Amino acid sequence: MFQVRDVTYRYPRNRxxxxxxxxxxxxxxxxxxxxxxxxxGKSTTQKIMVKLLTxxxxxxxxxxxxxxxxxxxxxxxxxxxFEVPVHFSKLTADENIHFFKKLYRNQANTDAMMQRLGIYExxxxxxxxxxxxxxxxxxxxxxxxxxxxxxxxxxxxxxxxPANARTLKTMIKEFRSYGGTVxxxxxxxxxxxxxCDRVAFMADGRIxxxxxxxxxxxxxxxxxxxxxxxxxxxxxxxxxxxxxxTINRNEDFFKLVRNKKIITMHSKETTxxxxxxxxxxxxxxx
Amino acid sequence: MTNFFVLLLGEIKRLQRYNILSASAVVAxxxxxxxxxxxxxxxxxxFPMLIYVDATSMAILMVGVTIFxxxxxxxxxxxxxxxxxxxDYLLNKSIITVASSVITLTILYLYVVIxxxxxxxFLGLLGAVILVALFHSLVGFLLTYNSRDxxxxxxxxxxxMFIFMIPVLLEYMQIIQQDIVEAILYIAPTKAAMILLxxxxxxxxxxxxxxxxxxxxxxxIILFIFVLxxxxxxxxxxxxx
Numbered sequence: 001m002f003q004v005r006d007v008t009y010r011y012p013r014n015r016x017x018x019x020x021x022x023x024x025x026x027x028x029x030x031x032x033x034x035x036x037x038x039x040x041g042k043s044t045t046q047k048i049m050v051k052l053l054t055x056x057x058x059x060x061x062x063x064x065x066x067x068x069x070x071x072x073x074x075x076x077x078x079x080x081x082f083e084v085p086v087h088f089s090k091l092t093a094d095e096n097i098h099f100f101k102k103l104y105r106n107q108a109n110t111d112a113m114m115q116r117l118g119i120y121e122x123x124x125x126x127x128x129x130x131x132x133x134x135x136x137x138x139x140x141x142x143x144x145x146x147x148x149x150x151x152x153x154x155x156x157x158x159x160x161x162p163a164n165a166r167t168l169k170t171m172i173k174e175f176r177s178y179g180g181t182v183x184x185x186x187x188x189x190x191x192x193x194x195x196c197d198r199v200a201f202m203a204d205g206r207i208x209x210x211x212x213x214x215x216x217x218x219x220x221x222x223x224x225x226x227x228x229x230x231x232x233x234x235x236x237x238x239x240x241x242x243x244x245x246t247i248n249r250n251e252d253f254f255k256l257v258r259n260k261k262i263i264t265m266h267s268k269e270t271t272x273x274x275x276x277x278x279x280x281x282x283x284x285x286x
Numbered sequence: 287m288t289n290f291f292v293l294l295l296g297e298i299k300r301l302q303r304y305n306i307l308s309a310s311a312v313v314a315x316x317x318x319x320x321x322x323x324x325x326x327x328x329x330x331x332x333f334p335m336l337i338y339v340d341a342t343s344m345a346i347l348m349v350g351v352t353i354f355x356x357x358x359x360x361x362x363x364x365x366x367x368x369x370x371x372x373x374d375y376l377l378n379k380s381i382i383t384v385a386s387s388v389i390t391l392t393i394l395y396l397y398v399v400i401x402x403x404x405x406x407x408f409l410g411l412l413g414a415v416i417l418v419a420l421f422h423s424l425v426g427f428l429l430t431y432n433s434r435d436x437x438x439x440x441x442x443x444x445x446x447m448f449i450f451m452i453p454v455l456l457e458y459m460q461i462i463q464q465d466i467v468e469a470i471l472y473i474a475p476t477k478a479a480m481i482l483l484x485x486x487x488x489x490x491x492x493x494x495x496x497x498x499x500x501x502x503x504x505x506x507i508i509l510f511i512f513v514l515x516x517x518x519x520x521x522x523x524x525x526x527x
Contacts, residue, residue, distance in 0.1 A: 075369040080367040103369055
């Protein structure tokens with residue numbers, strides 16, 4: 001769907017490049033996660049791919065045609081979901097959606113989507129009467145009202161309660177199942193784990209790592225078992241970790257299990273959060 | 287319906303919902319109040335001055351207000367990723383602004399025709415108002431591009447008023463009478479605006495009309511091209527993906 005080749009971008013008043021020669025592909029029908037701490041170039045990459053920034057170096061192909069050669073009709077094919085509310089607050093939800101819908105050739109059944117997201121009953125209300133969560137759900141309807149082929153989503157579930165976040169994630173997965181392609185930018189690794197087919201971690205304007213979440217876990221994962229046991233002293237427990245792959249011949253482990261009272265025993269799997277921190281070095285900023 | 291007309295209808299609806307149309311109506315009533323309090327039966331002399339203030343300052347303000355509402359609410363972000371061209375977007379705002387000035391002119395002209403005397407052709411005034419409001423809507427874009435928020439826009443507008451609008455107004459009220467100042471004021475677009483607005487009274491010299499038409503006509507084209515080019519830069523700074 002997209003081929004990004006050695007793209008570099010510098011904002012007009014900056015001395016340094018914000019994007020430093022990134023390359024990646026996004027395949028049709030996949031959810032591709034773009035991850036990284038704030039300020040590493042995720043938003044800039046998205047802005048380039050939605051043609052808000054055009055004077056970049058390098059090449060981007062969409063359906064095998066240079067992105068720069070697409071005119072405004074490109075927006076007929078894509079949908080952009082923003083993290084912040086983006087509606088006319090003095091108009092009703094219905095008026096907002098219908099205004100934007102008329103700008104597109106393809107028009108989705110937005111009433112059905114509003115129903116699923118629980119905002120249909122409030123569609124005659126002005127958007128400034130909506131809660132934050134309702135505005136976020138309306139953002140999603142706005143993003144997909146033209147039945148796009150590609151969806152750019154920025155933190156789509158931030159500010160939603162678990163039930164609505166679940167519905168929205170289900171709708172994103174359905175979008176993929178119908179052949180839709182998604183570029184997802186988020187800090188919520190649970191969303192990434194659940195939704196993304198592949199992820200790219202960005203650090204300092206570069207792609208630091210790109211792979212499936214499963215492969216990344218295997219690559220960066222530490223397979224360990226953590227055992228918490230009673231030391232024998234009053235109210236004192238201690239924890240010790242064992243390598244999962246050699247545990248069957250680890251005498252210390254067996255000795256511990258035989259001689260001590262085990263309080264808890266867990267296999268420790270590396271999460272995407274751990275990988276995020278490891279790859280992006282985000283702790284350095286904290 | 288083309289996207290241009292979808293935008294236009296949307297813009298009109300928003301002007302109504304955001305009470306911008308009501309505010310314009312209040313300003314028109316204010317001008318009627320001024321005309322009502324004028325004791326002169328023939329208001330040919332002061333009518334162009336009222337229209338001048340409206341078509342310049344209100345045009346700047348209207349463009350600024352609508353864009354700042356869009357910025358504040360984030361709706362500008364989403365407009366930037368729709369299949370509307372920047373030409374459609376800018377033309378829409380200019381057309382709405384010009385239309386608002388034309389409506390004010392019409393209301394005021396009807397009032398003076400019914401209750402006062404005026405010796406100016408409506409069509410002449412109409413043409414002048416269209417050009418003056420168009421030029422100043424484009425000035426409104428430039429001031430908006432260079433203003434971080436609405437307060438900054440008001441400050442920039444005040445600067446424009448003090449440098450360009452008020453001196454010309456004072457000249458026509460004959461408070462400023464020095465030849466050198468009057469000559470310098472020909473540099474100001476507001477001088478060209480005032481000349482055009484007084485032209486329907488029939489006492490303006492032909493060369494002045496040609497100068498004013500040329501200034502505002504060519505100026506509008508140049509400004510429009512510049513505003514169109516700067517919109518890219520503005521859009522980048524406002525894009526919130």
